Amino acid sequence: MYVSKENLIVQEVRSYETNLGRAYRKNKIGKKRYLKTFYPTKHLITRWFNIFNEEIFNNTIYPFYDIEIIQKKGCHAEHIPFEEHDGKIYAILSIADRFINKNEFLFTLAHEMVHQWQWMHLYRSDHGQSFWKWKNRLAQFEIPLGEGISKRQSCS
Numbered sequence: 001m002y003v004s005k006e007n008l009i010v011q012e013v014r015s016y017e018t019n020l021g022r023a024y025r026k027n028k029i030g031k032k033r034y035l036k037t038f039y040p041t042k043h044l045i046t047r048w049f050n051i052f053n054e055e056i057f058n059n060t061i062y063p064f065y066d067i068e069i070i071q072k073k074g075c076h077a078e079h080i081p082f083e084e085h086d087g088k089i090y091a092i093l094s095i096a097d098r099f100i101n102k103n104e105f106l107f108t109l110a111h112e113m114v115h116q117w118q119w120m121h122l123y124r125s126d127h128g129q130s131f132w133k134w135k136n137r138l139a140q141f142e143i144p145l146g147e148g149i150s151k152r153q154s155c156s
Contacts, residue, residue, distance in 0.1 A: 003140045013142045038099040065090035072096040076108040079115035
């Protein structure tokens with residue numbers, strides 16, 4: 001499948017530094033706040049979830065039951081799956097309160113959405129074969145898929 005360079009996701013990814021290692025050296029999070037630091041909100045997370053769900057996942061993912069934005073140490077985000085006694089499944093997205101730039105946020109959200117797809121369709125959430133099958137699909141939108149994005153690791 002060909003994705004046009006005019007696609008909203010491709011345009012957004014291209015508008016920010018894609019080499020996150022370079023972005024980290026230029027815009028360290030920590031002692032000072034920099035103009036490029038990205039602070040997600042529930043509204044933005046929901047907006048980009050919906051865009052990714054439509055464009056990448058063909059509307060096959062249910063939204064997260066809840067989204068918590070918290071300071072995270074050592075990781076960007078965590079997909080927290082739940083199963084109730086009656087068989088209902090859902091998940092919570094726990095995501096960092098800041099990112100080095102918007103791309104780091106978008107890449108992290110896409111990663112956690114793969115876990116949400118796994119949980120909804122396979123009742124598991126891991127970095128196995130069903131996770132990696134999304135690598136080429138995400139690459140069509142210039143979104144890298146990995147176990148850890150840049151220097152910080154994903155909790156899930």
